[in-house]
Amino acid sequence: MFDILMYLFENYIHSEAEVMVDHDELTDELTRAGFHQDQIYKALAWIEKLAALQQTDANPYLSRCPNAGIRIYTQPEMAVLDVECRGFLMFLEQINVLDFTTREMVIDRVMELDAKDINIDDLKWVVLMVLFNVPGKESNYSQMEDLIFEEPEGPLH
Numbered sequence: 001m002f003d004i005l006m007y008l009f010e011n012y013i014h015s016e017a018e019v020m021v022d023h024d025e026l027t028d029e030l031t032r033a034g035f036h037q038d039q040i041y042k043a044l045a046w047i048e049k050l051a052a053l054q055q056t057d058a059n060p061y062l063s064r065c066p067n068a069g070i071r072i073y074t075q076p077e078m079a080v081l082d083v084e085c086r087g088f089l090m091f092l093e094q095i096n097v098l099d100f101t102t103r104e105m106v107i108d109r110v111m112e113l114d115a116k117d118i119n120i121d122d123l124k125w126v127v128l129m130v131l132f133n134v135p136g137k138e139s140n141y142s143q144m145e146d147l148i149f150e151e152p153e154g155p156l157h
Contacts, residue, residue, distance in 0.1 A: 001114040002122060004035050004043035009129055039114070046112055050133050053105050071103070080110060085123045092127065097140050097147070105130045124148050 007030070023044060030040045073086060081089070089106065092098040098106065106127050110118055113126070128148060131141040 001039045001042045001046065002125075004030060004039055005046065005129065006125060007033065007035075008043070008047070009125070009132075042114055046109065049112065050105075050109055050130065053108070054133060054135065077107060077111065080113075080115065080117055081107070081123070082117065084120050085118060088120055088123060092144070095143075097131075097143050098127065102130060102134060102137065102140070105134070 026044070027037065027040050030043075031037060035043075071090075073081065078086075089098065089103055093103055106123075109126050109130055110123065113122075115122075118126075124144070124147070128141065128144050131137045131144055134140075
C-alpha cells in the first residue's frame with residue numbers, strides 16, 4: 001500500500017499534476033501500473049482519511065491543544081515505530097516542523113499503513129504527505145522537503 005501512496009504522491013500531488021477525481025480511472029491506472037486492487041482501495045481510503053483530518057469536526061487532534069507534554073506511545077505504536085522513528089518525530093517537534101496536531105496526524109496515518117513496522121525513510125514520506133495536506137503548513141512542508149532531499153552530514157537527531 002505504501003508503494004501506491006508514494007506513486008500517487010510523486011506523480012500527482014508532489015508534481016502538481018492534475019489529480020484525477022474519478023476513482024475508477026485512477027484505479028484502472030494504478031492497476032495498469034501493476035498494483036493489486038485490494039491495495040489500491042486501501043491506499044485510496046488512507047488518502048481520504050488524511051483529507052478528512054483537515055476538517056475540525058473530523059479531526060480529534062484539533063480539539064485538544066496541550067502546551068507541552070511528553071508523548072507516551074502505546075504498545076501497537078511502538079511495534080510499528082521503532083526508537084529511531086520515535087526519536088525522529090521528537091526531533092521534528094523540537095525544530096518546529098511538527099506540532100502536537102501534525103505529530104498526531106502522522107502517527108494516525110502511520111498506524112493505518114498496511115505495515116508491521118516502518119523505517120525512517122518511509123516515516124519521512126508520511127510526514128511530508130501529512131504536511132502537504134494541512135493548510136498553513138507550507139513552510140513546515142518546505143523544511144521537511146529539505147530534510148528529505150538534501151543529504152545532511154552526520155545524524156539529524
